[in-house]
Amino acid sequence: MFGGKQVVVCGYGDVGKGCAQALRGxxxxxxxxxxxxxxxxxxxxxGYRVVRLPxxxxxxxxxxxxxxxxxxxxxxxxxxxxNGCIVCNMGHSCSEIDVSSLHTPELTWERVxxxxxxxxxxxxxxxxxxxxxxxxxxxxxxxxxxRKQILVxxxxxxxxxFY
Numbered sequence: 136m137f138g139g140k141q142v143v144v145c146g147y148g149d150v151g152k153g154c155a156q157a158l159r160g161x162x163x164x165x166x167x168x169x170x171x172x173x174x175x176x177x178x179x180x181x182g183y184r185v186v187r188l189p190x191x192x193x194x195x196x197x198x199x200x201x202x203x204x205x206x207x208x209x210x211x212x213x214x215x216x217x218n219g220c221i222v223c224n225m226g227h228s229c230s231e232i233d234v235s236s237l238h239t240p241e242l243t244w245e246r247v248x249x250x251x252x253x254x255x256x257x258x259x260x261x262x263x264x265x266x267x268x269x270x271x272x273x274x275x276x277x278x279x280x281x282r283k284q285i286l287v288x289x290x291x292x293x294x295x296x297f298y
Contacts (some may be wrong), residue, residue, distance in 0.1 A: 138162030141195045145188065146202035147174040150225050154199050155183060166191050188212060197221045200231035210236035213254075216262050223265035232268035 137158065143166040144155045155165050167183045169175040175185045192198070192212050196219070200207045203226045210233055213222065237254055239245075243251040250266045258274050271292070 136161075137197075139164070140197060141187070141191070142166070142193045142197040142199060143168060143188065143191050144232075145169075145198070145200045145207050146226060147171075147178040147183075147202075148201065148203075148226070151201035152177075152181075154201055154225055157180075158197075158199075159183075163197075166195065169190075184248050192216055195220065197223075199223055199225055201225045203227040204230060205230045206233045208230045209233045213237070213262060214256075216260075218260045219263065221263045221265065222268070229269040232264070233266040234264070237264075 136169050137259075138161060140163050142158050142163045143250075144151050144158070145168045147155070147167050147169045151169075152169070155167060157249060164294075165183055166186045167175070167178040168186060168188045169178055179185050188208070189212070192215050194217065198212075198216070198220060200223070205228065208222060208231065213233075216222070222232060241257050243255040245255060247253055247263075252264045252267065253261050254264055255261045
């Protein structure tokens, strides 16, 4: 179902890495956007093409945010997306996609089913917004992994004698 689709993952931290690997495993062509040069280098060394969002937003089929930052995907980006583009958030913040800018009289919201909305522009273009841009799957594997990365060293620190 995802094989051959072009996907951009915004952010290459723990969550972004997991999303990128899972999407690549499904046969997607995955692009990465990342502002941190070290994380961008990691993405490039893992074999992903590191791009800026405006460069690919017109051609991708899916946009996934995984940064934790605010307004990663803006109304301007969504105006330039192709018809049928899927937009979703996997990051730690519910403000990565500028959903408030989509609540205007010229755009039509059509609820397809729970957690799936079609947003239709006056020219007939439509994007698919999942969960209104909010993170819905909790607890996720990346969060669990991150907690493990923090707690295991602390446990070792408090239980092991230091010489």
